[in-house]
Amino acid sequence: MSNKKYTEYKTTRAVVIEKPRYANLREIKLTEPKEDAYITQTLFSAISTGTDMKTYKGQQHPEQCYYPLVPGYETAGVIVAKGPKTDGKLDVGDRVMINECREYGDVCAAWGGGSEFTVKDSFTTNDMFDYMVKIPENVTYEQAVLAYLACVPLKGIKRMTLRPNETIVVIGAGMVGISAIQELKILEPTLQVISVEKNAFRRSIAKNYADIVCSPEDAVKVISEATNGKMADQLMECSGNPEVVGTLHKYIKDGGWGDDDRPAHIHLQGDYPDRIIFDHYHRWFVKNATITMTCALRAGCKEQVLQWISEGKFDTSKLPYEVWPVSQCKEAFEHLEKVGADCFKILLDWSK
Numbered sequence: 001m002s003n004k005k006y007t008e009y010k011t012t013r014a015v016v017i018e019k020p021r022y023a024n025l026r027e028i029k030l031t032e033p034k035e036d037a038y039i040t041q042t043l044f045s046a047i048s049t050g051t052d053m054k055t056y057k058g059q060q061h062p063e064q065c066y067y068p069l070v071p072g073y074e075t076a077g078v079i080v081a082k083g084p085k086t087d088g089k090l091d092v093g094d095r096v097m098i099n100e101c102r103e104y105g106d107v108c109a110a111w112g113g114g115s116e117f118t119v120k121d122s123f124t125t126n127d128m129f130d131y132m133v134k135i136p137e138n139v140t141y142e143q144a145v146l147a148y149l150a151c152v153p154l155k156g157i158k159r160m161t162l163r164p165n166e167t168i169v170v171i172g173a174g175m176v177g178i179s180a181i182q183e184l185k186i187l188e189p190t191l192q193v194i195s196v197e198k199n200a201f202r203r204s205i206a207k208n209y210a211d212i213v214c215s216p217e218d219a220v221k222v223i224s225e226a227t228n229g230k231m232a233d234q235l236m237e238c239s240g241n242p243e244v245v246g247t248l249h250k251y252i253k254d255g256g257w258g259d260d261d262r263p264a265h266i267h268l269q270g271d272y273p274d275r276i277i278f279d280h281y282h283r284w285f286v287k288n289a290t291i292t293m294t295c296a297l298r299a300g301c302k303e304q305v306l307q308w309i310s311e312g313k314f315d316t317s318k319l320p321y322e323v324w325p326v327s328q329c330k331e332a333f334e335h336l337e338k339v340g341a342d343c344f345k346i347l348l349d350w351s352k
Contacts, residue, residue, distance in 0.1 A: 006081040009039050015114035015329045018068045020058030023333040029105025030119050037121035039081040040098045044141045046074035047346045050240045050271045059273040065110035072113030073100045076144035095135040097144050133302040136310040143316050151301035153180035156269045159292040162188040169232040172239030173197035173206040180236050181209045199341035208318040240270035246278040256288025268293040321345035325352030
């Protein structure tokens with residue numbers, strides 16, 4: 001661990017996407033730390049198969065970011081220095097979820113989690129959910145990195161009303177979808193959760209968590225049989241595929257015709273790179289469904305997910321993530337684009 005003062009952190013190694021489809025590990029400038037700054041050292045980070053790969057491919061809207069940029073938001077490490085006016089909640093040596101940094105000295109901070117050293121202060125941090133959280137002693141850095149995306153569907157689930165014995169369909173079995181399945185079962189164990197995933201490898205992962213797993217081709221038949229023809233009470237769309245959203249009406253129940261006839265509910269959780277086109281309106285109109293959507297996470301989610309991991313309720317042991325040295329970040333991004341959904345998750349080890 002470094003013993004430098006907080007004001008001595010001027011530069012850092014960082015993963016930089018120089019232009020679409022070109023990632024690089026190089027030195028960048030940090031912002032001047034304020035007196036309320038914590039300085040952190042990243043030990044593990046991750047490449048998000050949704051947001052980060054959209055950024056890598058040049059699919060983000062220009063008002064969100066520009067190149068060169070530092071991607072990432074799934075990071076964990078240790079506090080190595082602090083200023084004289086911090087909030088006092090954390091200390092040097094604490095193991096923490098680091099997550100976003102909104103400002104760097106000479107590159108765009110596109111969520112900014114991919115730097116070895118990070119300035120976390122009132123200038124670089126959004127207090128709503130960028131704040132750091134201490135990692136429980138029995139939770140590893142790798143688990144703390146995985147915990148971040150689990151916070152995203154948890155915010156979405158808060159928009160839903162979970163009722164005993166209902167059937168909820170989760171579309172997509174990436175990190176967001178798998179997390180949603182687990183969290184639904186934690187919060188309401190009597191739920192029947194059905195995972196719909198087009199990729200066979202990811203379906204094999206989902207079988208460890210969902211009650212029923214199927215492909216999109218079989219989904220209508222499987223959901224109908226599991227619900228005695230009623231179809232799903234609620235649905236979470238976690239695939240990030242804009243082509244899927246417009247067809248979700250076929251998975252949900254009919255309802256909403258009377259005051260006491262609760263309609264189906266759909267929550268959109270994906271980060272969609274293209275416009276969403278809904279199927280013929282009459283197929284939606286007769287469903288009377290309600291639809292919500294959320295982005296990112298909210299205060300309290302990090303603490304909750306870390307607690308569930310610490311208690312053994314949220315299981316990361318069956319997630320087949322790959323660990324790559326950060327020195328091979330360029331190759332890691334190229335690999336993830338090439339294999340797509342056949343790679344569940346890549347973590348970057350900053351010690352190598």
